[in-house]
Structures are given as C-alpha cells and as structure tokens.
Amino acid sequence: MPEDSASAAQETDQVPDQPAAGAAPPGLLALFLAFARMSLAGFGGVLVFARRAIVEQHRWMNADEFNETFALCHFLPGPNIVNLSMVFGSRLRGIAGGVAAFAGLLLPPTLIMTVLAIIYARYGDLDVLRRSLAGISCAAVGLLIAVVFRMMTPLLKRTDPLALILMAGVFLAIGVLRLPLPAVLLVAIPISVGATFFLRRKVAA
Numbered sequence: 735m736p737e738d739s740a741s742a743a744q745e746t747d748q749v750p751d752q753p754a755a756g757a758a759p760p761g762l763l764a765l766f767l768a769f770a771r772m773s774l775a776g777f778g779g780v781l782v783f784a785r786r787a788i789v790e791q792h793r794w795m796n797a798d799e800f801n802e803t804f805a806l807c808h809f810l811p812g813p814n815i816v817n818l819s820m821v822f823g824s825r826l827r828g829i830a831g832g833v834a835a836f837a838g839l840l841l842p843p844t845l846i847m848t849v850l851a852i853i854y855a856r857y858g859d860l861d862v863l864r865r866s867l868a869g870i871s872c873a874a875v876g877l878l879i880a881v882v883f884r885m886m887t888p889l890l891k892r893t894d895p896l897a898l899i900l901m902a903g904v905f906l907a908i909g910v911l912r913l914p915l916p917a918v919l920l921v922a923i924p925i926s927v928g929a930t931f932f933l934r935r936k937v938a939a
Contacts, residue, residue, distance in 0.1 A: 759826040760794065762834040768792065769819055769838030774846075780815045780839065782881040794826065797888045804885070809919065815839065896933065900926050 760768065772783045781804075788794050795803065803825075807817035816839065823835030857863060886901075904922050907913045 759831075760792070762827060762830055765823050765827060765831055765834040766838035769823075769835045770842050773839050773843045776843075781818075782877045784815060784818060785881055785884065788822065795822075797885075801885055801888060809923065896929055900929075 768787055769784075772780050772787055775783045785800055789797055789800050803821055804814065804818055807814050807821055810817045816836065819835040819839040820832040822832075824832035827834065854863075890898075900922060904918060907918045907922075908915060
C-alpha cells in the first residue's frame with residue numbers, strides 16, 4: 735500500500751498540467767479568492783501567478799487550454815489578464831463567475847495602489863525609492879520571461895512545426911522588424927486559424 739501511494743504521488747507530480755478528473759467547478763467565492771490571491775501575489779504581473787494557480791495548483795485547465803484562452807484574450811481589446819479573468823470565470827460559472835473573478839482580480843490591488851499612490855505622491859522624489867523601483871522592474875522582466883517559456887512548453891512537446899513557424903514569424907515581425915502590431919495580427923490570425931483548421935480536418939479524415 736505505501737508503494738502504491740508513493741507511485742500515485744509520483745504520477746501526479748509528473749503530470750501537473752492535467753486538470754483534475756471529475757472535479758466540480760469552483761464556486762463564486764472560490765473564484766473570487768483565487769483571483770484575489772493571484773492579484774496580491776502578482777508582483778511583476780499577474781500572468782505568472784494566474785498560470786501557476788489555474789494550471790498547476792487548482793488544475794482548472796491544462797496547459798493547452800490555458801494557452802488557447804490566453805491567446806483569445808490577447809487579441810481582445812483591454813488588459814490581457816483582465817480579459818482572462820472574465821473569460822475564465824464565465825467559462826466555469828457563467829456571467830456571475832466572470833464577475834467574481836474580475837472583482838477578485840481588481841479589488842485588492844486597487845485598494846492597495848490607491849494607498850501607495852498617495853504615499854508616492856508625497857515621497858516619490860526620494861532616491862532610495864527610485865532605486866528600489868528599478869530593482870523591482872528587473873525582477874518583473876525575469877518573471878515575464880519565465881512564464882513565456884512555461885507557456886511555450888506544450889508547443890515544444892508536440893513539436894508542431896506550423897505553430898513554431900508562426901510563433902517565430904510573429905516575433906520576428908514585431909520584435910525585430912518593428913512592424914505595426916495591428917497589421918501583423920491581421921495577417922497572422924487568418925493564417926493561423928486557416929492552417930489549424932485545415933490540418934485538423936486532414937487528420938480527422
């Protein structure tokens with residue numbers, strides 16, 4: 735029995751990105767508290783902690799589902815993580831779930847930032863504070879790079895050449911050639927959707 739338990743624990747650790755089988759959707763309070771914790775822990779951006787909580791901790795989505803949902807939110811107007819909270823909450827608990835996740839994401843940091851803004855308006859010229867903020871910005875960049883590599887993992891595991899080519903093409907167009915983002919998206923989205931539809935239809939046939 736102990737060996738079986740240990741084996742089961744090891745199997746669970748090896749597949750952290752799989753949603754819990756048969757798990758009931760979280761309630762409204764659970765959604766609110768989960769996104770409130772994400773927002774309070776989200777130094778350098780909430781995306782890092784949102785993925786960790788949704789995919790690895792609660793297993794409400796697997797890695798592919800999170801990437802697809804975030805991709806949709808990325809192409810919608812407005813802040814990506816705010817869009818994600820609404821889409822994710824609505825997916826699990828309807829409109830009420832979207833509102834609960836949205837409120838949990840924005841309410842705690844809004845209250846904190848209101849207080850910090852008052853303090854910064856009075857003490858923002860201090861050299862010590864400026865140096866501290868510069869150090870925090872470096873950590874924020876590191877967190878963002880880390881989550882980008884984590885989100886790339888499913889694509890690399892599948893060794894999907896089309897997805898990798900599209901990803902590299904968009905990065906080259908925006909990051910290197912400095913082409914306008916709307917123009918790149920107008921070209922990349924139809925190509926991506928059309929190619930994916932064609933390949934899946936071909937596999938199904």
